[in-house]
Amino acid sequence: MKTLADLRAIKEKAKQELASREQTAKYRLVVAMGTCGIAAGARTVMTAIIDEISKRGITDTIVTQTGCLGYCDQEPLVQVIQPDKSVITYGKITPELARRIVAEHIGKGNVISEQVFMQS
Amino acid sequence: MRELSLHILDIVTNAIEAEANRVIIGIRESQADDTLIIRVRDNGRGMPEELVKKVSDPFVTTRTTRAVGMGISLAKHATLAAKGAFDLKSTLGKGTELWMRFRLNCLNRVPLGDMAETVVNLIIGTPDLHLAYHHRTDKGDFLFDSYWILARMAENNWTLYQTMAPASEYIRQNLVKIDSVG
Numbered sequence: 001m002k003t004l005a006d007l008r009a010i011k012e013k014a015k016q017e018l019a020s021r022e023q024t025a026k027y028r029l030v031v032a033m034g035t036c037g038i039a040a041g042a043r044t045v046m047t048a049i050i051d052e053i054s055k056r057g058i059t060d061t062i063v064t065q066t067g068c069l070g071y072c073d074q075e076p077l078v079q080v081i082q083p084d085k086s087v088i089t090y091g092k093i094t095p096e097l098a099r100r101i102v103a104e105h106i107g108k109g110n111v112i113s114e115q116v117f118m119q120s
Numbered sequence: 121m122r123e124l125s126l127h128i129l130d131i132v133t134n135a136i137e138a139e140a141n142r143v144i145i146g147i148r149e150s151q152a153d154d155t156l157i158i159r160v161r162d163n164g165r166g167m168p169e170e171l172v173k174k175v176s177d178p179f180v181t182t183r184t185t186r187a188v189g190m191g192i193s194l195a196k197h198a199t200l201a202a203k204g205a206f207d208l209k210s211t212l213g214k215g216t217e218l219w220m221r222f223r224l225n226c227l228n229r230v231p232l233g234d235m236a237e238t239v240v241n242l243i244i245g246t247p248d249l250h251l252a253y254h255h256r257t258d259k260g261d262f263l264f265d266s267y268w269i270l271a272r273m274a275e276n277n278w279t280l281y282q283t284m285a286p287a288s289e290y291i292r293q294n295l296v297k298i299d300s301v302g
Contacts (some may be wrong), residue, residue, distance in 0.1 A: 007267060014270035018247055018280060033245070035191040038130050039121055043234075046241050047284070054281040063281070065245040067137060 026060040027106050028081040034068030040075035041094070048095035049078070052102040061106050074117050080105055091117030123233020124158065124220075127195045131160050131218055132242050132251070134191060138164030140215065141248060145239070147232070147255045149224060149300060156222040156229070167210040175208065195220065202229040224301070232302035236291035240284055243269050247280060253291075255300060262294040 002010075031037070031046045049063055069077055074091035078101060081087050088111055090101060097115060104110045121127050128145060135143050140162035148157040167175065178193040192208070195218070199206040204222040222229045239253045243266045251266045268290070269283045276282075295302070 002271075010267065010271045010274045013274040014247070014280075017273055021279070031245070033129070033133050035130050035194065038126050038133075039194075043126065043129055043237055043241055046245065047237055050241075050244060050281045050284050054279070054284060059279065063245065065133070067133070 021059065021062060024060055025062045026083045027062075029061060029063045029101075029106070030066050030079040030081065031063065032067070032069050032075060032077040032079075033065040034072075034075075036068055036072035037075045037077060040072075042076040044095050045076045045078065045093050045098045048098040049102055052099045053106075056102065056107060058102070058106060061102075071117070077117065087120045088116055089118040089120075090115045121194060121198065121230065124156075124198065124222075124230050125233040125235045125238040127191075127198060127220075128158065128160060128235070129238045129242065130191045131195060132162075132238075135160070135162035135164050135216065136242075136246055136249060138162065138166070138216065140164030142250045143242075143252070145251070145253045147235070147253075149232075149255070149257045149302075151224065151301075152258050154224050156224045156232070158220045158222075159217065161215065161217045163215040166212040166214050166216055168212055172208055172210045176206070192218075198230050202226045204229070232300070235295065235302075236288040239264060239291060240269075240287045243287075244280055244284055255295065255298065257298045257300055260298045262291075262298050264291055264294075 029049055031042050031049065033042050046063065053061055053063065071077060076093045078090045078093045078098060079087055080101065100112060104112055132143055142163045144161045146159040176192050176196040178190055196206045199220045199222060202222050203226060204220060207219040210216040239251065243249065243251050249266065253264045255262045269287055272278055272283050272286065273280060
């Protein structure tokens with residue numbers, strides 16, 4: 001049985017890991033998880049992204065969620081916020097394409113241009 | 121939505137957007153009573169009474185990108201289509217509680233689907249959130265808490281993302297143990 005102090009220590013240690021990832025992150029991947037995104041398959045897209053990051057041992061990337069981006073017909077949408085803060089938005093992403101984004105865009109810095117829906 | 125667990129993901133996403141940092145998902149599944157009850161409670165900012173009354177209307181939303189909000193109206197529709205019941209209570213400044221009841225064996229009931237994926241993605245996508253998931257059946261119950269993930273990180277020096285596969289596997293195995301039909 002864990003005591004309250006143990007739980008606090010666990011939370012602190014986990015927070016440190018998250019904070020260090022936050023500081024060193026080059027890329028930020030954002031999965032749109034509004035009602036439209038969820039209905040179109042954003043949950044399995046997120047699983048594929050995290051699984052691929054974990055398998056490849058990528059440590060300079062953070063995955064977060066956001067709500068509806070206003071382009072429901074293009075869901076599931078995945079945004080890559082690049083080191084220079086520019087944003088590439090990919091549309092109609094499947095779990096397979098999500099794995100390619102991690103391998104190609106995050107891993108090698110190559111944008112998958114045929115899947116790009118918007119650039120800003 | 122093809123799974124009730126996708127509605128749950130959507131509802132908890134609403135809670136996170138309402139600045140909740142504690143969420144409890146409760147599921148009670150009983151063959152004996154032929155019921156499936158889903159309850160989601162959060163400590164977010166809550167809604168004023170007028171908004172609670174009209175939030176299941178698809179033309180009501182707090183979002184600013186567009187004036188249509190489908191989440192709650194779809195969840196309510198899923199219950200009513202399966203001869204179930206739906207209730208939403210909210211207290212401004214305290215939080216919101218959503219309750220859905222279904223007949224477990226009703227043919228029109230959407231399956232519960234992949235609760236492991238819903239719960240684990242919510243925790244990994246929002247690690248500041250304290251999420252508790254309690255699932256009870258006639259055979260027993262199972263509790264999963266976001267501390268499970270934090271503890272694995274601390275004990276094994278895992279990254280947050282390395283916890284996804286083992287956490288999902290742990291939840292799935294335990295749901296089988298309590299005979300969840302989903």
